[in-house]
Amino acid sequence: MLLEEFHSTPMGGHYGFLRTYRRLADTIYWVGMQKHVRDFVRACDTCQRQKYVATTPGGLLHPLPIPNQIWEDLSLYFITSLPKSKGYDVVLVVVDKLSKYGHFILLKHPYTVKSIAELFMKEIVRLHGIPQSIVVDRAGEVAYRLKLPDDSKIHPVFQVSLLKHAIGNYKVQEALPKELELLAEEDHYPVKVLGSRVTIREGVAVPQSLVQWKNKFLEDVTWEDTDVMRGQFPEFILEDKDAFQEGSIDRGGVANNENEDVGLEIRPKPK
Known part of the structure; x- marks a missing residue:
């Protein structure tokens, strides 16, 4: 009840962990208070929907291990926005990480995950077998098609960078807010x-x-x-x-x- 009052009410203002903790600590204290406040703020449904992370993720880059055999570990990426040549304007590049041997496969718009998979089987797996791992450096525009209400008028496809994992007891919203509906x-x-x-x-x-x-x-x-x-x-x-x-x-x-x-x-x- 106190956490709800100091965070989720209009007086609480849905502030972050630090502000909510300091305001609450000025009034009351209990054992494990810091952890409880942090978990409550992280699991707040409203904050997860409306706020975004403005800090840079921590951590250092680590080099990938050297493969033991050729065509065991591959890297894959797309080169897009090229001038058209006989209808082709995208190049799918597949490189073996050990030998640095590469395949350059021409693509036309529009292409799908299924068509890319079929082309990969035909041009790569047929010649070199099934790889153990594939590192995708740049997979183009990755998106998800979400299941929205039947009467929804907004586009159901969202870029993966706009989505994030829900924490806590996620509340399923049956109807979309009116301000998101298109006239x-x-x-x-x-x-x-x-x-x-x-x-x-x-x-x-x-x-x-x-x-x-x-x-x-x-x-x-x-x-x-x-x-x-x-x-x-x-x-x-x-x-x-x-x-x-x-x-x-x-x-x-x-x-x-x-x-x-x-x-x-x-x-x-x-x-």
Whole structure:
């Protein structure tokens, strides 16, 4: 009851361990008080949901042990955001930690955990056998799909860096707070691709699509990078425009000829 009063009430303010302990120690003391206060604050459901750790994790880096045989311990990482070459823009690098021999496997967006596993079996396990360990230096964007209420309107996929382990008696919240729900007019999702073009950005050709958005007027169409759209909305199928032959080359963000952007009368609003 005292811990609840000095920490969880409006007077307590959900302060951290030190402030809560000092305020409580000014009034009362009991044996094991410091441990009880620390455990109570760590297990506070509200603090776990609303606060984040601002300190750098302690500890020193330790070198990995030297393997005894080749292709026993591997390191794996992705090289992303490369200029496209025959549709490929990602390289999966697999390196044997003993011999330093590497495999460079080309990938296309979008790819999944299943497709990566199948490719790993085909290109690595088929040649070198099953490794004992794999160290992932950079696994790209790792995310979890959470089970949310059926009537929820927010996206169920969250980056793993935004999630943390719950401590204490975790309270399952059946319904999401109203402030997290999207209104119907705020739910913007690509509906249709109306045209395409290729714009030159820092000397690199960047394919773009003219996208019509859900819950927006037809004149509110926007030019979006095609690769970005495929990454953000993998389930949305972009129309194939035969290597964008119907579009124009847009240099510096301004088309050479406004009437050549797309073969349609609908264009984005001028800024």
